[in-house]
Amino acid sequence: GSSGGSSTSGSEAESATEKIDIGTFAGADFAPLWMGIESGAFEEAGLEVNATAAPSGAAMAAQLTAGQLDFAGINLDTAIQAISKGVPMEIVASVSYLTPSNPSLGTVVDKSSDIKEISQLAGKTVATAVLQTTPDLGLRKALGESGDPEDVTVISVPPPEQVAAVEAGRVDAAMVPEPFLTLARQDPKVRLMESPIPSLGDHVLSGVVVSRPDYLSDHEEEAVKFLEAFGKQIALAQKNQELARKAIPAFTEVEPALAAEMTLPEYSPAIDTATIEEQAQLMSELGWISKTPSTEELVWGSAPE
Amino acid sequence: MTRALDGVSFAVETGEFLCVVGPSGCGKTTLLKCLSGLMSPTSGEALLEGTRISEPPEAMALVFQEYTRSLLPWLTVRGNLKLVLRRRGLGRDEIDRLIDNALASVGLGDFAKHHPWQLSGGMQQRVAIARALVYQPRVLLMDEPFASVDAQTRSDLEDLLLRVHAEYGVTVVFVTHDIDEAVYLGDRVIVLSHRPTHVDEVVPVDLPRPRDQVRTKEMSEFTHLRAHVLRHIRNDSSTPMEVQ
Amino acid sequence: MTRALDGVSFAVETGEFLCVVGPSGCGKTTLLKCLSGLMSPTSGEALLEGTRISEPPEAMALVFQEYTRSLLPWLTVRGNLKLVLRRRGLGRDEIDRLIDNALASVGLGDFAKHHPWQLSGGMQQRVAIARALVYQPRVLLMDEPFASVDAQTRSDLEDLLLRVHAEYGVTVVFVTHDIDEAVYLGDRVIVLSHRPTHVDEVVPVDLPRPRDQVRTKEMSEFTHLRAHVLRHIRNDSSTPMEVQ
Amino acid sequence: MNAFKRLRNFAMEIWLPLVLFAAWWVLSADSQSVYFPPLEQILTAFREAWLFAGVGSELVPSLTRFVAGLAIAIVVGVSLGVALGSAPPLRRATMPMIEFMRAIPAPAVLPAMIAVLGFGNSMKIVLIAFGCVWPILLNTIDGVRSVDPLQLDFARVYRLSRRDRMLSLVIPAASPRIFAGLRIALALGLIVMVISEILGSSNGLGFVIIQAQQTFAIPQMWAGILVLGIVGFTVNSAFLIVERRALRWYHGWRGSQVADAPG
Amino acid sequence: MRKLGTRKPQIAAAVTGAAGTLVILAILQLLCATGVIPQDQVASPTDTFRALADLVSQGSFWSDTWKTVQAWALGLGIAALAAIPAGFLIGSSERAFRSTRVLVDFLRPIPTVALLPLFILLFSGLRLNAYMAALAAFWPLLIQAIYGVRDVDPVARDTGRAYRLGRLKLIMFIVVPSALPYVATGLRIAGTVALAVVVAAEMVVGTPGLGKAIVDAQQGIRVDEMYGLIAAAGLLGLGLTALLVGVERRVLAWHPSQREGGS
C-alpha cells in the first residue's frame, strides 16, 4: 500500500504528484481508467495512477481493507454484498450502466432451443459467471414477476466456457458478458434471446468505484482530485467510444479486432442512487444479504453533513 | 564380465555329499548358481545326471547364502513353505502335514504363523532350510546354510542334514567356510583356490557313517584331515590378506 | 522389560583374554552393552577396574555385532577411523600414521578412500576392527567380530588379535559362536546357558602361548577342551531345538 | 491395568490441539475484523451449513469425484507400472515422456481439460486422475524394479508359476513403494479436487469456499476450510489404516531388520 | 569396474528414451492430423512446439517464468528454514513428537489451495504466491525431517556414544547425516507441490506468472499458445526437479539410494 504517507511526505516545492493505487477488473467497464492512464490525463492533473488487475471483487475489497489499494473498481453487486457484511467501504463513483441500447450482457441458448423469453427459463439450468451477481438478480426478478424466483438452477461457469456449455447441452441458457457475447453472436450454433437485465430497469448500474472510509477522510483532497479527473475520462468515453475501444486491448486479453466490435456499456460518472437502492432491496428479499444497507452506508458523501 | 570360475571341473555322483570350501570371493556361490541353472556358464556346461542345465530343473532346491533376503517377508513361515508346493497339486491336508513335518524337523514347529522377520537370524536360516526340505528335491544345493546359527543348533542341523541325506539318498552340494563342518559332513571336500579359481585339491573323507558330533570329531583321523585341509589353505595363499 | 541377564556374575582380570559362548538370544550382546556402559543393568552393576560404569569409559572400545550399521556410510574408511581419534588432540601426520597402520594390520591398506558400502561384508567387519584398534583401548569388547569372514582371513585376524593382546596387554572380552575359536583365543571360556541366563561353566584354557593355528589345534589338549565345551553345551539343553 | 497409561498417552497427544483451539476461541472472541471472525461465529456457520445440509449437496459430489479420480489413477498407475517395470526397454523408451508429464503442475492442465471435456464431473475426475497417477506410476515402476533379484532367483529355482510370481512376489514386494506413491497422490488429489472446484464448478467444497469468499460470507468460508481439514484428516486416517494393515509385514520387517550389507 | 560400466548403458538409455519420445509424439501428431483428436481444442505436438518456439523469443514469457520461479524458490526457502529446524526439534524429543502428532495430522492434509481464498484476502502479488508455496512445501519437509531424526540407526548412535564423540559431534556426524536423505526426499516432494500451488495461485488470483499466462491464453482462445505454455510449465517442473536432484546427488553421494543411479 502506498497510501500511507505518499502525499504528505513529498515536502519538496515542486508540484507534488499524488500516488493513487487502484485495482479493477480486466473488463470493458473500466476502460475510462486506462484511457486516462494512456493519454496522460491523470499525470496532467498531478496524479500518478497505478492500476492493477485483480482476480475478484472480494480480493480487491480485502486489499482495500488492508490498505494495499486506495480505490477499487468492482461491480455494484459485490459492493452491496461487502458493505452489508460489514466490510469498511463506500461507493465513491459510478462508471458504467447497462441500458437497452447498450446490451453488453445477453442470454444465449442453443439454436434448436425453443426458449425465447426469460419466463421460459423457470425450472431450467442457467449458467452465469459468478453467482449472486447482477445478471442472476435480473433473472430472478423476471421470474419472480410471473412465478417463483427460486425456480431455476443457476450454476457458475467461467465466461469463456459458457457458449460451449450451451452447445453441449450442459445448460439450457447462459448469461454471457462481453466480449464473449460478440463471439456468441457470430456462432451459428447458438442464438441470442431476451436479456435478464431490463427487468431491473432501463439504467442498471454495473461498474462502480469504491474506497475505504479512513482513506477518504485522511486523503479527501487527493480522492476528490482523482475522482474529478476520472469522471472526466468517464464522460469522454461515453462521448467518444473509439477511445475506449483503443484502450481495452492494452489492459485486457481482448484482441483489437474484437474490441472494435464488442458492445460497450454506457459510461456515466453520476451515481444513480435509485438503482443502487433497488438492487440492495432485491438482494435482501432474495436472502442474499441479511440486512439492507441504507444509501448513506453505501454511497460516500450521501450522508447529510 | 569377469571370469568367476576357471578350470573348475568335477563330478558329483548321485547320492553323494560333496562339500566345497575356498576363500571368500573365489566363486563358490557362482558355482552353485551355475549348477542350479540360474546362471549359464560362459564356457563349459553344468550337467545334472547327464542332461545339460539351462533352466532350473524340477528336482533341485537351493538354500541361498543370503537367507534373510530369500525369504519373503510378506508371507508367514507357513506361507513361505506353501509357495514352493503350489505346483504339486496336493490336497490342503497333505500340504499342511508336509509343512508341519519340515518345520518340526528344524525345530520351528511353533513358529508357523510368525513372519520371517519375527525370528532371529539363525531361525530364519532354518526356515530357508525347511523350505528346501519340504520341496523334496533329489539334489540339494546349500550355500553356507549354517553361518548364523549358534554352535549347538548348528550341530543339530548338521545331524538333521546327515539323516535326510541317508534316508532319502539326496545328492547334496554344501558350501561352507568351516573346515570342521566340511570334513564332518562330506564324502569328499573340494578345496577351491584363490582366483584365478581352480580346484586345489579333492580330499576324500573316509570317516565311518553314521557320524557323531563328539565321537567322530575326537577321532585322530578327523583331526588329521582337518589339519591337512587347513594347512593346505594356508599355504595356498601367497598374499595372506589380499582376499577379494 | 524382559530380564535379558540374570545371575550372570564374573570378573575379568586386567590383561585377560576372556571368551564368551552361549546360545543365540541368551544375552551376550546385552552383556557387552552393560560392560560398555551403553545400557545400565536393572540390577547389579558392571565394574571396570574398580569403578562403576554408567557412561562409556574412555579406555574402552567396542566392535559391534551389526558392523554394517555401526560404520557411518557418509564417511570413507579413513573418515570412520579418524572420527574416533578426534578427541585425542593428535597432529595430522600422527593420525594418518595410526590409521594407515591399523588398516594395514587388517589387510585393508589400499581401501582407505573407499566408502564402507563399497566393500564386501567381511571387509567391512575388518574396518570395524581397525577402528577399535586405532582407538588404542585398554579394554576391547568384541561381539562376534569374525562371523562374516572366510576361514583363512579369520585365522589371520585371530592371530592379529592375539598379537595385539600380547604386545599391549589389552584386556579382551570376545563373544563368539565358534567354540574352536573361543578355545584357541581365550585364557578362559565362559559358557552361558539358555534363558534364564546364568554362567554355566567357566573353562580355564591352559594352552601355551604364543598359539599357532595348526600346531595348537592339533594338540590333544585342544581337542579335549573343545570336545568338553561342546559336550557341555549339548547336555545343557534339555529341549534340543528350542533355541530362543 | 493399562487404562491409566492409555489415558495418559491420549492426553499427551491431545493437549496441544485443545490448547490451540481454546486460544483461538479466546483470542478471536471479540474480533472486529471482518476477515477473522470469532471462532464462535465460524462454528455456528459450520453447524448451519454442514450439519448436515451441505453434506449431500457439496461434500458427496466432491468426495465422489475424488474417489473416482483416485481409483482411475490407482488402476492405471499400478497396471502400467507393473508392465513398464518388468519390461526395461519399454520403460526406457517411455520414461522421458512420463517424467515430463509428471512435471507438469496439474492445475496448469485445467484450462486444456476444460476446453476438451467442459466443466462437468468428467473433467474434474480426469484432472484428479491426472494429478494422482504420476507418483503412483513412478513408484510402482521403482518398486517393481527394486524387487530383490535374489527373490526372483528363488522364484526360478523353485519354479513358481507366472501368476504366483506376480501375485505372491512382485506386487507384494513393490507394495511399500506403491503405498508411498499413493500417499503423495492423496495430497495432490485433494489439491486438484479443490482447484478444479474453485475454477469452474457449481458444487463441491472448493466451490463453497470460493463462493463464500466472493459473497463476503467469511465465517462460512472459514467453516468450509474447517470441513476440508476434517475431510483431509479422515482421508489420511483411512489411508493410514489401510496402509498399516496391508503393510504390517513391511513395518515389522523394517523394524526388525539387522541391516544386511547395503546396496 | 562400476564406473567403466555405467557410461555405455547411460548413452544407450538416452538413445532409447529419445526414440521412444519421438514415437509417442509422432503418434500424437498422427492422431491430431487424422482428426481423432479434435483440432480446434487441442494443439498437435508440432503446433505446440511452434508456439513454444514463439514464446521463447518473447520477453514476457521469460519474465512470467522468472516470476513463477521466484515465488517457488522463495516459498521453498521459507518452508525449508521453518520446517527443517522444527522437524529436527520435534523429532528429537519423544514428548514433542507425541504432542504435535494429532495437530500435524489434522493440518497437513488441508490442501493449501483451499486457503487461497483466505490468502487472497491477506496478501497480494509475489508475496501471496510465495506464502502459498511455503505453506504447501512446509508439510512434506516437516514430516520428512521428523522421521529422518527419529530413524537414526540406534547402532550408529551407540557407536558414537561408545567412542565418546560428545553431544555436538554426535549431532554433526551422526544425526544430521542420517536425516539428510529424508530431508532431500522431502525437498523433492515439496518442490513439486509448491510449483503446483504457485501455478494454481497465479491462475486463480491473476498475479503475473506462467499460470496467469495459461489462463490468458485460454481466455483469448489461443489454443496453440496455451499448449505451448503448458509444455513450458512441464519443462520448468523438470528443470526445477533436476536442480533439486542435482543438489541431492552432491550432498548424498554416500547414500545407498544414489548408488544405483545410472542403471
Ligand SMILES: Nc1ncnc2c1ncn2[C@@H]1O[C@H](COP(=O)(O)OP(=O)(O)OP(=O)(O)O)[C@@H](O)[C@H]1O
Ligand atoms: N553380479 C556380479 N557382478 C560382477 N561380479 C560379481 C557379481 N557377483 C559376484 N561377482 C564376483 O564374482 C566373484 C565370485 O563371487 P562369489 O559370490 O561366487 O564368491 P563366493 O566364493 O561365494 O564368496 P563368499 O564366500 O564371500 O560367499 C567375486 O569376486 C565377486 O566379486
Ligand SMILES: Nc1ncnc2c1ncn2[C@@H]1O[C@H](COP(=O)(O)OP(=O)(O)OP(=O)(O)O)[C@@H](O)[C@H]1O
Ligand atoms: N531392544 C530390545 N528389546 C527387547 N528385547 C530385546 C532387545 N534387544 C534384545 N532383546 C532380547 O534380549 C535377549 C538377549 O539378546 P542379545 O542380543 O543380547 O542376544 P545374543 O546372545 O547376543 O544373541 P545372538 O547370538 O543372536 O547375537 C534376546 O532374547 C532378545 O530377544
Ligand SMILES: [Mg+2]
Ligand atoms: Mg558366496
Ligand SMILES: [Mg+2]
Ligand atoms: Mg548378539
